[in-house]
Amino acid sequence: MSGPGPILEARGVRKSFGPVEVLHGADFTLTPGRVHALVGENGAGKSTLMKCLAGYQPVSGGEIRFFGEPVHFADSEAAESAGIVLIHQEFNLAEQLSAEANIFLGREMRRGFFLDRKAMRERARNLLEELATPIDTRLEVSRLSVSQKQMVEIAKALARNARVLIMDEPTAVLTGREAEVLFAQIERLKAAGVAILYTSHKLDEIARVADEVTVLRDGSLVAHAGVDEMSPDRMAELMVGRELSDLFPAKAGETAADVVLSVEDFEVPGHVESASFKLRRGEILGFAGLVGAGRTELMEGIMGLRSARGTIRRSGKVVRIASPKEAVRHGLAYLTEDRKGRGLLLKYGLRENLTLLGLDRFSGIFVDEKAEEAALDAAIRRFDIRAASKTMPVGNLSGGNQQKLLLAKTMLVEPEIVILDEPTRGIDIGTKQQIYAFVHQLAREGQAVIVISSEMSEVIGLCHRVIVMRSGRIAGEVSGEAVTEEAIVRRAMGLDGEAREAAHGS
Amino acid sequence: QEGKATIGVSIPSATHGWTGGVNFHAQQAIDELKAAYPDLTFVLATAGDPGKQVSDIEDMMATRNIDALVVLPFESDPLTGPVKRVADAGKFVTVVDRGLSQPGIQDLYVAGDNTAFGRVAGDYFKEKMPDGGKIVVLRGIPTTIDNERVEAFQKAIEGSNIEIEGMEHGDWNRDKAFEVMQDFLSKYAEIDAVWASDDDMALGVIEAIKQAGREGDMWVLGGAGMKQMIEKVQAGDKMVPADVTYPPSMIATAIRLTADRFVSKAPMAGRFVIDSVLVTPENAKEHYFPDSPF
Amino acid sequence: MAVEAREQPARRRLRVDFHVLGPLVALVALVILGMSLNDQFLSAGNVTNVLARSAFIGIIAVGATFVITIGGLDLSVGSMSAFLAGVTIIILNALIPQLGGGWATILVGMLACLAMGLGAGFLNGILITKGRIEAFIVTLGTLGIFRSLVVWLANGGTLSLDFNLREVYRPVYYGGVAGIAWPIVVFALVAVAGEIVMRKTAYGRHCAAIGSNEQVARYSAIHVDRVRLATYMLQGMLVGVATIMYVPRLGSASSTTGLLWELEAIAAVIIGGTVLKGGFGRVWGTVVGVVILSLIDNILNLTDLVSPYLNGAIQGVIIILAVVLQRGRKGA
Amino acid sequence: MAVEAREQPARRRLRVDFHVLGPLVALVALVILGMSLNDQFLSAGNVTNVLARSAFIGIIAVGATFVITIGGLDLSVGSMSAFLAGVTIIILNALIPQLGGGWATILVGMLACLAMGLGAGFLNGILITKGRIEAFIVTLGTLGIFRSLVVWLANGGTLSLDFNLREVYRPVYYGGVAGIAWPIVVFALVAVAGEIVMRKTAYGRHCAAIGSNEQVARYSAIHVDRVRLATYMLQGMLVGVATIMYVPRLGSASSTTGLLWELEAIAAVIIGGTVLKGGFGRVWGTVVGVVILSLIDNILNLTDLVSPYLNGAIQGVIIILAVVLQRGRKGA
Ligand SMILES: Nc1ncnc2c1ncn2[C@@H]1O[C@H](COP(=O)(O)OP(=O)(O)OP(=O)(O)O)[C@@H](O)[C@H]1O
Ligand SMILES: Nc1ncnc2c1ncn2[C@@H]1O[C@H](COP(=O)(O)OP(=O)(O)OP(=O)(O)O)[C@@H](O)[C@H]1O
Numbered sequence A: 001m002s003g004p005g006p007i008l009e010a011r012g013v014r015k016s017f018g019p020v021e022v023l024h025g026a027d028f029t030l031t032p033g034r035v036h037a038l039v040g041e042n043g044a045g046k047s048t049l050m051k052c053l054a055g056y057q058p059v060s061g062g063e064i065r066f067f068g069e070p071v072h073f074a075d076s077e078a079a080e081s082a083g084i085v086l087i088h089q090e091f092n093l094a095e096q097l098s099a100e101a102n103i104f105l106g107r108e109m110r111r112g113f114f115l116d117r118k119a120m121r122e123r124a125r126n127l128l129e130e131l132a133t134p135i136d137t138r139l140e141v142s143r144l145s146v147s148q149k150q151m152v153e154i155a156k157a158l159a160r161n162a163r164v165l166i167m168d169e170p171t172a173v174l175t176g177r178e179a180e181v182l183f184a185q186i187e188r189l190k191a192a193g194v195a196i197l198y199t200s201h202k203l204d205e206i207a208r209v210a211d212e213v214t215v216l217r218d219g220s221l222v223a224h225a226g227v228d229e230m231s232p233d234r235m236a237e238l239m240v241g242r243e244l245s246d247l248f249p250a251k252a253g254e255t256a257a258d259v260v261l262s263v264e265d266f267e268v269p270g271h272v273e274s275a276s277f278k279l280r281r282g283e284i285l286g287f288a289g290l291v292g293a294g295r296t297e298l299m300e301g302i303m304g305l306r307s308a309r310g311t312i313r314r315s316g317k318v319v320r321i322a323s324p325k326e327a328v329r330h331g332l333a334y335l336t337e338d339r340k341g342r343g344l345l346l347k348y349g350l351r352e353n354l355t356l357l358g359l360d361r362f363s364g365i366f367v368d369e370k371a372e373e374a375a376l377d378a379a380i381r382r383f384d385i386r387a388a389s390k391t392m393p394v395g396n397l398s399g400g401n402q403q404k405l406l407l408a409k410t411m412l413v414e415p416e417i418v419i420l421d422e423p424t425r426g427i428d429i430g431t432k433q434q435i436y437a438f439v440h441q442l443a444r445e446g447q448a449v450i451v452i453s454s455e456m457s458e459v460i461g462l463c464h465r466v467i468v469m470r471s472g473r474i475a476g477e478v479s480g481e482a483v484t485e486e487a488i489v490r491r492a493m494g495l496d497g498e499a500r501e502a503a504h505g506s
Numbered sequence B: 001q002e003g004k005a006t007i008g009v010s011i012p013s014a015t016h017g018w019t020g021g022v023n024f025h026a027q028q029a030i031d032e033l034k035a036a037y038p039d040l041t042f043v044l045a046t047a048g049d050p051g052k053q054v055s056d057i058e059d060m061m062a063t064r065n066i067d068a069l070v071v072l073p074f075e076s077d078p079l080t081g082p083v084k085r086v087a088d089a090g091k092f093v094t095v096v097d098r099g100l101s102q103p104g105i106q107d108l109y110v111a112g113d114n115t116a117f118g119r120v121a122g123d124y125f126k127e128k129m130p131d132g133g134k135i136v137v138l139r140g141i142p143t144t145i146d147n148e149r150v151e152a153f154q155k156a157i158e159g160s161n162i163e164i165e166g167m168e169h170g171d172w173n174r175d176k177a178f179e180v181m182q183d184f185l186s187k188y189a190e191i192d193a194v195w196a197s198d199d200d201m202a203l204g205v206i207e208a209i210k211q212a213g214r215e216g217d218m219w220v221l222g223g224a225g226m227k228q229m230i231e232k233v234q235a236g237d238k239m240v241p242a243d244v245t246y247p248p249s250m251i252a253t254a255i256r257l258t259a260d261r262f263v264s265k266a267p268m269a270g271r272f273v274i275d276s277v278l279v280t281p282e283n284a285k286e287h288y289f290p291d292s293p294f
Numbered sequence C, D: 001m002a003v004e005a006r007e008q009p010a011r012r013r014l015r016v017d018f019h020v021l022g023p024l025v026a027l028v029a030l031v032i033l034g035m036s037l038n039d040q041f042l043s044a045g046n047v048t049n050v051l052a053r054s055a056f057i058g059i060i061a062v063g064a065t066f067v068i069t070i071g072g073l074d075l076s077v078g079s080m081s082a083f084l085a086g087v088t089i090i091i092l093n094a095l096i097p098q099l100g101g102g103w104a105t106i107l108v109g110m111l112a113c114l115a116m117g118l119g120a121g122f123l124n125g126i127l128i129t130k131g132r133i134e135a136f137i138v139t140l141g142t143l144g145i146f147r148s149l150v151v152w153l154a155n156g157g158t159l160s161l162d163f164n165l166r167e168v169y170r171p172v173y174y175g176g177v178a179g180i181a182w183p184i185v186v187f188a189l190v191a192v193a194g195e196i197v198m199r200k201t202a203y204g205r206h207c208a209a210i211g212s213n214e215q216v217a218r219y220s221a222i223h224v225d226r227v228r229l230a231t232y233m234l235q236g237m238l239v240g241v242a243t244i245m246y247v248p249r250l251g252s253a254s255s256t257t258g259l260l261w262e263l264e265a266i267a268a269v270i271i272g273g274t275v276l277k278g279g280f281g282r283v284w285g286t287v288v289g290v291v292i293l294s295l296i297d298n299i300l301n302l303t304d305l306v307s308p309y310l311n312g313a314i315q316g317v318i319i320i321l322a323v324v325l326q327r328g329r330k331g332a
């Protein structure tokens, strides 16, 4: 089965949305037992190419070949019955259904007329255990965390016994640790002769899992090589079209400025217990921890998005924040980690989304649409948002551009304290650099920034000080030179000796 | 033009048995008159609520150029103003069944008598139960008509030993009446008679009594003169010893009288009261119309 | 439509339990209320009445649970039932000369009723799926159409089943097996089957998936339109079943038959805990909802607490309270 | 509820245009039909009649557009209107001894009507937001409550406005300014204001955001509950405005006042292109929808083409067709 012949190919594939062409004749080959990585900037057309290959979108030109024969998949179902499975960049789960139901959706196991629920539950549990995600398979998906959802998504794909597995940024919402679990699965599938298409903006991952790499820029192929022949730096250069300097700007020294936010004995029932920390002017404070450590919940509690108890001082004065509106009034802004579910109105255009949080800045009696347009233009420039049109539904933006828009939306209220939860999720390396520079600039200008990130390198490279959370409690704090991966992981795990072993990722 | 005329007919739509009968008789009368007098044009509109009925009348005035209006008001009060405007515009107005709230608007009034309907029923109860007894009452849709009937009934049985145990709205609806009667039967161990106040409801009530196996215990008085009920009276059904008429055919009478005004030039005006009479096995034949759907 | 949102997991556990128990708690509360108001309330006769009456709405509401779960709505069920009853009566009367006034005729009539129900559901479904028209509009339209047709067929009056045939047919409503009335038996069967289909079959799961996220369902190789069409047909068929039980009760059909059943059915479904926007359905909840609604009427008739004019208000209050019980005490 | 989803961008362009023009196309088709049936159709008198009587539902439907846009539903508007009309009439009659039978009384009555409308909307809104009960259930409950209360107040009969006062009040419905009847003027003002609020204000934007994705709205610092409450109050107030115009038309209130207005209002909103599941609302579309519904009735009165028994069927067919026109030809 692991013969060398290609199984699925794109030949001169073009794809247009209305008048805009986003793929200009892409060639791409998938071979059984090999992992072919596709990299490119946000909006380069990676997801689009994948959707064309997996039958989700018809091509506008060129052809798809399956075992050398031109094929025309009527829809994703046809592709899937040929063994081609796509894991979407955005979640593709029915939120009200259980994890198990989602995993087998449309491919239920049956015993006669009835569902074989026992077998499915068994299989689902096995799949998720293999993915190191031992959740109750009967839980509604809406109650899972983003990374758990992603694992369910992966389990769903695995359950379909694919011959071709296409993965669109599967690790964007996973920590290094969880990504490792996925990589092990990829190895297993490779050995079983599955052809794999893999994308990620974490280029070191590419080097780790891929056999060959194709670089896409603005809808055109710019390079194809074996993974040994292309270093992550070279990939980045080819993607962005210029040489990249250091990813992280030089850190300024620790500040001793006044405390702008102090949180004492904060409790978010069920998630966070007695958390206390201080944030200074001009500081970038990192929050690290394993998934489920409660970082998101802590911040949401502070923002008035969850019921919580505890004292919050803003520049010394005790404030009560009962709603996000009040938080904004006190100069806080929060960038959610769940851009699709909590961040953006996917059916609305860029303008409406950009100004939704800060709408009162644009409205007296009426909303000043001209001012909104101007703000949008400014945001597009400042955050390098690439959209075919400003009126397109943001659901049609590429994932990274959605993230940039969300960042722009958060910054529009000019907060003095910015809480960024997984700010670079799905962002390409060039833009990441811009965002890091941007965060630094904010700090230099005297704002205070909290960064929650599951990317260890990001926390280490960006932050002056890092607070580590573990099971809803603050497990420790490191600052300055002491901010190292080992130090963080050790605290996150609540272990000492095994810390080194547990350190992966980055 | 001599003899040429357009007559508008506005009636409630067929939402229960009696109005169904009104619809049927109105259409019959119109068909007959159209055949007999080709110069007459009729505009028939049915309305589900007073607002719609006012709209219908407005439309007839604005677009159909009617010379006369025959109206069976859904309710008296809301129709008074609009019908007055028709009369003020010099049209011939016939009001059927329910009087308007202001006197003297209509040229012709073919009146049903809701008070008599209740009174005749009450008198019958008194006559049939000289020693008194326990009865339950099913009312119609809460409206002025229903109020008039029930008040007259209560007044008629005043002073007798007849005791109204329970009274609920059956909305002139067979299904609803069936359910209400089921519950009455659960609630009261002793019921001697039922005033169902409407034949549709009476049919539901009878079914419920049969189901409970208490056919021998009580009798039922309906009202309106529905074919099936008259048949039962005629057949001497023990449960249905009588009925009280409230003939939906009064609409046909009104339409014919109005048409006469145009074809025969007879000075047609005044008040025709369609009496509510008691139907007993003796006179049942006179009130039996086999072709009516009602 | 309002609820959910704010995540408060500590409390959530509790609320979920309430969500499960809620309709039952409301039901028990009503039963206790009924008992305390009238000692006949729990008599076999009354219990049979209440359950048998709720069978029509109940059978229809089981279908409505599926329709609502897929994110649809069917406003036409009441009129559809009236229409089916009307045509079935016409067919039955017409068949007597050929097939005689016995069970043969009735069986053919029943089959015809089911077939027409399926057909009516197919009409709704095809307009919604192929015509791509909102379910609300389609079924509002067919509501008017079916209702009008029955009035027209009855010439404004009532369609009545042949008297002798009715006597044969009567036991289908009034008779029973092992002391349980047929409508109750059929309702129970339909409910159990519905619950099993909803929970144990791929079809049930697909319904929830479509209601939850149509795109996801489509991407998961579910034939969305086919499932949707099947669901409206199922609803139509169940309306047919309900009508088969309804016809022998009074042996007639008129413009008032099935009036506002759609609202009652939807209310029962929502009281039972199914989500109006789709994605989650619970057949047993619907059954409880139907019985709750039926009990409210019954209790109001069994007591003279309030002016009958206010019956509607009491109903309204109890419906709201029944759902409040589901939500659990807010403070808790 | 069915539509959308499936991505076929090439076709979508066209469909979007149809979606915008759709209601207008249906309207024009109806006008042409009307003209061909009766030459009085476009007479000033008839046009005024049609528009003036659509004003009640129209004003209410503007409110319903907002309610549906935030993802809610208000089934109580018809009964609420009956209730408001009833209480307003009682108040007006009661005020005559003090304030006399002139405009002073009427103005106080009008204000009372508005205030009560706000109050009724507040009741719905607070039960939905604070009580966390589905809008469907809450407003189904208050539907029963309001309807019952008016029956009770009227003692089962009709509440009538004092005859002399009615004469003073009459011009509010039958009079006009610059040849345009007051109801039309008020309807136009409400519609224009509604369209502006929906499209140009932060509140309108917030409504759409909440209906589109409540979580996103919450994370965007929108006071979801407050906006929702405000929307139900807006709906209540607009029911008050409609009632103010309605009372002088019929001068009475009874159990049949405003019957099924809720269904008509929702239908108008959906025909106008607002999405039943929320997230997108179009006030001008609603206005077109209301006029379409009003025209259907009018056209049925223009001719004697069909048996009046079938009016409902024709209405149903036209409603479906009007929406089909919106979708555009499927094949195109
Ligand atoms: N349905 C659509 N309609 C219109 N434009 C679209 C649609 N889907 C994608 N696009 C556009 O196509 C371009 C390529 O998008 P795509 O999602 O393929 O990018 P990507 O390479 O996956 O980016 P990212 O790394 O951010 O995920 C973008 O400009 C996007 O806006
Ligand atoms: N076993 C579980 N059952 C139900 N919900 C869970 C479970 N585990 C985690 N969750 C949910 O996951 C969320 C916590 O995970 P989340 O990943 O958001 O935390 P975090 O500390 O912010 O981590 P990160 O930001 O790295 O994802 C909570 O909302 C919690 O309800």
Ligand SMILES: [Mg+2]
Binding pocket: A046, A047, A048, A089, A168, A398, A399, A400
């Ligand atoms: Mg992408």
Ligand SMILES: [Mg+2]
Binding pocket: A295, A296, A297, A337, A421
């Ligand atoms: Mg998190």
